[in-house]
Amino acid sequence: MQAAAATKTVRTTCAYCGVGCGVLATPAVDGSVAIAGDPDHPANFGRLCSKGSALGETLGLEERLLQPQIGGVPATWDRALDMVAARFSEAVADHGPDSVAFYLSGQLLTEDYYVANKLMKGFIGSANIDTNSRLCMASAVTGHKRAFGADTVPGSYVDLEMADLVVLTGSNLAWCHPVLFQRLAAAKAARPQMQVVVIDPRRTATCEIADAHLAIAADGDVALFVGLLNALVKEGAIDRDYIERHTLGFSDAARAAQTMSVRKVAAETGLGEAEIGDFFELFVRSERVVTIYSQGVNQSCSGSDKVNAIINCHLATGRIGRPGMGPFSVTGQPNAMGGREVGGLSNMLAAHMALEDAADRARVQAFWRAPRIADHAGLKAVELFDAVADGRIKALWIAGTNPVVSMARSGQVERALARCPFVVVSEVIAKTDTAAFGDVLLPAAAWGEKNGTVTNSERRISRQRPFLACPGEARPDWAIFADVARRMGFEGFDYQTAAEIFDEHARLSAVENHGSRDFEIGGLSGLTEAEYDALAPIQWPVRARRDRQETRDSRFFAEGGFFHSDGRARFVVTDPPVAATLAGKLVLNTGRLRDHWHTMTRTGLSARLSAHIAEPFAELNPRDAANFGIKEADLVRVMSPQGEAIVRALITERQRLGSVFVPMHWTRRFAPSGRIGAVTHAARDPLSGQPALKTTKVTIKRFEAAWHAFAIMRARPDIDRLAGEVAYIAAARTQDGWRVELAGEAALADPAAFGQTLTGDPDAETVIYRDRKTGTARVAMFRNGRLLGALYLSRSPVEVSRNWAVMQLTLSEHDAGNRSRLLAGRGGADRPDPGATICACFSVGANQIAALVASGEATTVEAVGNALRAGTNCGSCRSEIKTIIDDVRLGLSA
Structure with a gap:
């Protein structure tokens, strides 16, 4: 249980997308935290989405990195930081400043970003500092x-x-x-x-x-x-x-x-x-x-x-x-804008100054009192990992991101990290796909523990305030960067608080500005600790102290005033690209889902957020599916020259013919074969360096499984071991355990033994039903009358109500009748099947909505919301509710 840093409600800002919603967090004495939208925050006025509403469910310590590690062995902070400073210093001395690099994240706070950027560009002297914001x-x-x-x-x-x-x-x-x-x-x-x-x-x-x-x-x-x-x-x-x-x-x-x-x-x-x-x-x-x-x-x-x-x-x-x-x-991450403000991209300088401009470089160097300043653009994300792969980068520091999953051509990233002489990973979670390659792991503070600022898509700066104490030996990212800078012998990093860093950032933005640069928050310099702590959300620019009250018009360019030297905007001649020839291939489009975030290091901790969509999928147009011989719920291989993924088929008219959509979130920790980053190409915009993650040409093929299975279990499955035994596995957290989808290419000789292996209890009491003719098997494992897990096997995709089965883990015991229903995979009248989760905010299933519509009690989205609350919080499920209503009414009229 994590200790609360505060026992009263704290105003903070959401950790997810670039909307930048205000959050009210109220810690309780039992370690739980109540989450609500801040009605006074001008980004959301009290609204929260399903992910924001579930933030309190993602604050547990069971998967946290709580102590520095060297080579996978716990170490002291002094030893870990001394090693990081020494290895980076040695690389710079032996191979030059461009032999080292930082790869950061739009989930860092502005203060974290500022210190890292200052260290790399002004003191190490390289611009090899890029961020996953390059991808968005x-x-x-x-x-x-x-x-x-x-x-x-x-x-x-x-x-x-x-x-x-x-x-x-x-x-x-x-x-x-x-x-x-x-x-x-x-x-x-x-x-x-x-x-x-x-x-x-x-x-x-x-x-x-x-x-x-x-x-x-x-x-x-x-x-x-x-x-x-x-x-x-x-x-x-x-x-x-x-x-x-x-x-x-x-x-x-x-x-x-x-x-x-x-x-x-x-x-x-x-x-x-x-x-x-x-x-x-x-x-x-x-x-x-x-x-x-x-x-x-x-x-x-x-x-x-x-x-x-x-x-x-x-x-x-x-x-x-x-x-x-x-x-x-609109930006994808909570602080993509803040990273841009401090020059967190490899081709930018702090405070929206230009890296290619000698006067700007001199201005920043003088302000920082830096021994040197980077004088040319550094490596952008894809190029950076190419340089890691070919040996140009000797030391790499990754903070707050998981590029082994999220980067384009992620298989190449994995191979590059395996070859890199020295990799540092600052992380919250102990085991991520990227942390596995860290020579040194540094435990970072997480949302709820961090103290600083973020900037949302409308240029609004908001405070993230701590309401939990840092657990174990975790530290803020800015403090880790500053400590390494001091150990490398650099002055100017003696920060004691985040407020000091913000003040320096604000003062730099105003240096020789006078309105000539768009970004300025000089009016926020000189804040006391108390004023910084109480800082209300505010849009930049804030050029004078009087602007802190934000009574001004916060828009740009209605009357010109552009930031080219002549004050004029530029029309840019743009030529449409030549359309790609598909020749029997499909265009792969990747992106986000409603209830998950990036690589699931946070949202994967919430059972509620995993209930809506629990495994990776490929969304296909029915004609494309038919052309490739793929049926609903089949497993499919999505293949490119870069690699392949195995995911579930979702056939829908929503998808454009010739395209396939696969979400980006799944990792080796949840679905080893479902990592779509292994498939995406590394083609990119020649000017921005942003990867073209929505236009990889792929082929698809039905995965010929000898068996399919669905399992529920109380203990987390050993995915690393299972990945070596089965072709497909996708695990998701549930309220009292885990749900798992599996498939294999070789027939299972003993389903009961496999079920016992899944639960990790070879001596469990086992109840089994098996039909060798149809290839069906149902296995349930018990210990002292308590359900440990159940396994449903079939030659084709398993037809069992997932949510009903998951609910069985909530029962304290199973009598003979319950065991019979458990093996059958369906409940009686007293325990109806809620169906697939549609509303994650209130855990409302499709069958519940359909029954309400069929009864005539609700025939509109609003009426469903009044009866079940579905669709009344974040509203993201409203379109799915409407589809269910339309389908049920069409069936009734047929």
Whole structure:
């Protein structure tokens, strides 16, 4: 049980996506923590998504790294830090500053990022410091800098609510930024005339509120928005005055767009001419337009051009910086923006200064009193791990991220780390896919223990405050970096508190600024410890102390004022990429699910979050599935030259023909064969360096399993051992144990023995039913009348109610009747099957919703919510509830 640092409610900020929701955390004496949305936080006004609501369920210590380790053996902090400092110093002395690297995370706090960036760029003297934010928003950064002269997000969340038209492209807002989606849905309900257009190869949950869904072909975005620019010019919908006073390059962009007719756009995007024409007309006649873009735009070889094609349309119409208008990049991580502010990317300098600019370098070096300053861009993420693989990088420090799972071509990353002479991993969890390669493991403070700031997608700085004491020997990341810096002999790292670091960060932002740079928080310098602790959420820029109250307009560019030297924005000519030839292959699209986060190191701890989707899957169009001989619930191999994954088939009309979607979350700890990063290619945008994680060409093939199995058990399965014995395994936490999907290529001779092996109790009382003719077997294991586990085997995918079976682990004992039902895999009238979990917030199953609809008690999403609460918290399940309602009503009318 973790000790509470506070016994009262603490205002903090969510640890997940870039929405940056305020959270109220209230520790209890029993070690639990109650979580609620902060009604006063301007990002969420009290709303939370399913992941945020479940934060209290992810704070246990059972999987924590609590002590430094060297070579897998516990060590003292002094010994571990001395080794890190010595090995990095030796590498720099023997091979130069560029022989070492840091790979960081958008989940670090700004203060952590600041110290690491200062150490690497100003004292070690290399820019080899990159971050997993390279994987999510580097193309947006490049597009902003090309257009605006700085990495500026012009608008605010309130603009989404004020717009007449909201265009969502490459953004499944409902699942990836749920609270922002709730705000948009509420605004549309209040103003039904608001129009929402979703541009996405998949019909995602976001389409629930869409007036139009454009199922665009992969990488068709440039063609679509270049065609839109052409339509805006032809229809006379451009703002000549704004263009002439505040921009350059319009004539070239307009001229280049002339060839992009609606017919050509249709050919380039796979969309119909009529739906393209309707979208163009809607954009032309809607004055207040916000275009939201995220990973579907950024994770592309043409990601930077996609961003600039979008921005061009807003510049041409002057629809930027005014209420309800503008291009809007939403970030994937809680502090991707904060990392950008401190120069956490390898091609950036602190405080939005330019690494390539000698004056900026001199300014930062002088402020830091640094012995040197990096004078050229460092290695971007993919290049960085290539350099690890070929031996250029001799020492690597990974903090707060799991690149063996999340990086493009992750198999190559795994091999690179195995070859690297020295790897340091700062982590919260003791066993991750990446931690396995750490020569030194350093226990870091986790959410709830950390103290600092994060910046959300609308430039709003919020505090993360601790409400739990650091367990064991865990330390804040900034303190670890600072301690190593001092041991390397560097001065200027004598920080005692996070507030000191924030003050230095704020002061640097104001050095010789005077409005010439977009990022400035000089008005937040000089805060006392008490003022820093009490800092309310605030958008930058904060140029003077009087701006701390945030009574100003927080938008950029309504009246120009861009950050190129002449104060003008730039139109960027963008050319649509050549469409890939598939030749019998499919386009692999990867992304997030509603209830999981990145590589599941946090969300995998919550049984509730694992209940909605418990194993990796491949979402296929029915025609593609038929062409490849794949049926519902089959296991399929997804293969590319980089590697392969085995996942469950999910066949749905939501998926565009020719595409396959596989989520990114599963790791060796949960599903060894389901790691889709092993399949993705490393192609990337030539300007931003962002990997094209949504356009890998793959082949798929039905996995020919000799047997399939589903198991429930109280103890965590030994996945490392099982992975050597079975071809497919996917484990998920449940309320009182674990659920496991398995499949093998060789027949099981003794199901009972296998079941006992799963539970880890060879002497367990075993009850078995077996039908050798059909290849079916059911095994249940007991100890003193208490269920240890059950195994359901079949030659085809097992047809057992998963949620009903999982509920059996909650029973204190099983009598003869219970045992019979357990082997049958279905309950009686007294224990009805709730069905697959639809609402993770309130654990409501599909069968519960369907029964309510069939009874006539509820025929709308709102009525279901009133009866079962499903869909009334984060709202992310509303589209699934509506589908169930429609299916049941259709069945009743048939």
